[in-house]
Amino acid sequence: QNSGDYDCFYFVADWHAITSEYASTQDIRNNSVNMVIDWLAAGLDPGKSTLFVQSAVKEHAELFLLLSMITPLAWLQRNPTYKEMQAELSSKDLSTFGFLGYPVLQAADIIMYKAYGVPVGVDQLPHIELTREIARRFNYIYQKEVFPVPEPLLTSVPKLLGIDGRKMSKSYENSIYLSDRGKELSQKVASMFTDPQRMRKKDPGDPDICNVFTFHGLYSSAEDVAEINQACRVAGIGCIDCKKMLAARVEEALAPVHERMDYYQRNVQEIYDIIANGNKQATAIAGATLAEVRDAIKI
Incomplete structure (x- = not known):
């Protein structure tokens, strides 16, 4: 456009x-x-x-x-x-x-x-x-x-896969919507599937097969993505912290979207x-x- x-x-x-x-x-x-x-x-x-x-x-x-x-x-x-x-x-x-x-x-x-x-x-x-x-x-x-x-x-x-690793679909109830914010958004991100082979925080991960990392590629800065990529591979960051960081980035990116959404909902x-x-x-x-x-x- x-x-x-x-x-x-x-x-x-x-x-x-x-x-x-x-x-x-x-x-x-x-x-x-x-x-x-x-x-x-x-x-x-x-x-x-x-x-x-x-x-x-x-x-x-x-x-x-x-x-x-x-x-x-x-x-x-x-x-x-x-x-x-x-x-x-x-x-x-x-x-x-x-x-x-x-x-x-x-x-x-x-x-x-x-x-x-x-x-x-x-x-x-x-x-x-x-x-x-x-x-x-x-x-x-x-x-x-x-x-x-x-x-x-x-x-x-x-x-972009759903939070359960399957195709994102309304019928699967595994989608993150543009309207999601606050606690609802954080809970969805917290429930996202990650590298299935990484069972413990001390285990190295593989960002290439991690859905959370894919989302980071969309919402986080290039510098953050590079740092997460490196840290995950050497167990320098845990999945919980990685998800918290993602939730914050998504919330930040969607803030102006939510502002415009609220405006149009008041002016249908x-x-x-x-x-x-x-x-x-x-x-x-x-x-x-x-x-x-x-x-x-x-x-």
Whole structure:
């Protein structure tokens, strides 16, 4: 956003939420507002980026429908994320068309805005590859280069595990949220898994396999990271002290985020206005893209 190199679009994927939470939708609207609050608190600027809610831009549903016509069923069935999520959410009945077609809707979300780059974690790479295949297939079938083939944009830490060492997931209750602060934040950091082979403080550790050290790489200074790296390997610092240091660094980094979060929670009308404006901007662009799609298909 701040580089000036990209036209950025961020949307609340409320339709995606329904694919697994179709029987419990009572919180979706409120969660959508809270997500936008989190974005703004973290630094997204509606003057530089388009922020909108997926379900407010009906063109996404039509493009999803049209893409589903050309997407081979086998592509969806062999998607590793589909199998992983079924196992992760085994307590729910996910044998639905909507859940299986989740990646096609995601593809529609991405290529609707002719994205060249998509910021994702490594767990989403299979979905991005499927999006690339769908874009290529559409362009080939209709002999018109309507959609660019998007590339994944990975950060320096493309995968951040949950506090229990598993994939960070709301269903696992192992996430550290932007809104976490004070005692809640400290308790979560204190419970984080570390080097499983380091049983005692006097044992040397291996930061390369320690999730706490990965978090330090995000929140601590380069000097602190270097010191922790060296000290851990020679048992010069214990896991408890390392976690206390991390909790302090995270609290410090999130302080301005919490300040902005508190402001927007007191001024929710601003959020509604930002969403309404973003919905309008996104609808205009999506409408133009869909017109190209219809022209290519000849409908």
